[in-house]
Amino acid sequence: MAQNVPYHTNVHLTFPPSMSGTPVVCNLTRLFDLDFSISTAQISPRQEGFMTLELLGPQDACVRAVAYLRERGIQVSPVAQRIWHDEDRCMQCGECTALCPSSALSINRETRRLDFNKEKCTVCTRCIRICPVGALHLDAQDDSLLTS
Ligand code: SF4
Ligand code: SF4
Structure with missing residues (x-):
């Protein structure tokens, strides 16, 4: 309490x-x-x-x-909630980058692979909902005081 x-x-x-x-x-x-x-x-x-x-x-x-x-x-x-990017599962489609409001997700022009800048992520969770292969996840939270 x-x-x-x-x-x-x-x-x-x-x-x-x-x-x-x-x-x-x-x-x-x-x-x-x-x-x-x-x-x-x-x-x-x-x-x-x-x-x-x-x-x-x-x-x-x-x-x-x-x-x-x-x-x-x-x-x-x-x-404490963080987005976790599963690089093995990701198929580099780039769909999540279009929805990311903070530009935390982008396709690297040289490697053609997804870059995830954790510092920019606001944990809005949009990318989780759009990813077709479930390559983005929400890490478990550790602040039980604020859990709804
Ligand atoms: S949770 Fe939101 S801000 Fe963070 S990477 Fe996904 S879409 Fe971008
Ligand atoms: S939507 Fe999913 S599969 Fe596509 S680039 Fe983003 S994380 Fe990878």
Whole structure:
């Protein structure tokens, strides 16, 4: 059970287009008295937003803040979740690169093979859904506090 103890965690947020421009992240400070630090933020051509941020504050406030975000349709994933690329299974079709909003996936022009830049990945999981051979997987998460 969550307690009122100091806590910090890194999370990926995926905002639906309907949330574009709303100050929901600023509300984490106003409503929950949390500090936060944004590492990456991007908006896709379809107006979906992707953000990685660190939350700092009492543990119970972090849990309530995550619930607040999810209630507004924002997908919250612990950064502990990572995409894993199975190079043996991948057939280098490039389909996943077209959907990747952060350009973490690309076809190397010289090798004609898929490059996966883990640092750019926001764990939006789109690539998992499009891959025809199941070569992209979500690693097990280890932040049970934020598991929905
Ligand atoms: S989960 Fe896949 S599609 Fe999403 S950012 Fe990461 S590599 Fe790109
Ligand atoms: S969609 Fe799957 S098989 Fe195609 S390049 Fe991406 S990971 Fe490889």
